[in-house]
Amino acid sequence: MSGELLLLAIGxxxxxxLLRFFRERGISxxxxxxxxxxxxxxxxxxxxxxxxxINGDNDLLSIDAExxxxxxxxxxxxxxxxxxxxxxxxxxxxxTK
Numbered sequence: 001m002s003g004e005l006l007l008l009a010i011g012x013x014x015x016x017x018l019l020r021f022f023r024e025r026g027i028s029x030x031x032x033x034x035x036x037x038x039x040x041x042x043x044x045x046x047x048x049x050x051x052x053x054i055n056g057d058n059d060l061l062s063i064d065a066e067x068x069x070x071x072x073x074x075x076x077x078x079x080x081x082x083x084x085x086x087x088x089x090x091x092x093x094x095x096t097k
Contacts, residue, residue, distance in 0.1 A: 003038060006081075007050075011036040013075035014052050021071045025063065032056035034072075039088070049086045052078075060093045 011034050019029040033055045038048040052072050054060070060068065069089040073082050081087065 013077035017075040
């Protein structure tokens with residue numbers, strides 16, 4: 001259970017800024033989801049990576065992936081977390097990873 005509230009805050013923050021970003025470009029957010037999880041580091045002395053996985057339909061492919069990644073970590077909670085954490089943003093269209 002450790003860290004679940006942190007992941008919830010990161011996911012909520014990312015989803016909020018992403019939905020705003022997509023709607024400004026005329027893309028519906030109803031088929032877009034954000035999953036956030038920890039990915040264990042190989043070394044026990046290193047922090048786990050926080051992964052933000054953005055999933056959606058092919059509309060995601062029409063937007064520059066680097067721009068989507070930048071938006072996903074631009075919210076208040078996420079931008080503060082990235083200062084001291086390893087955060088990886090992954091994008092998958094139509095359920096591909």
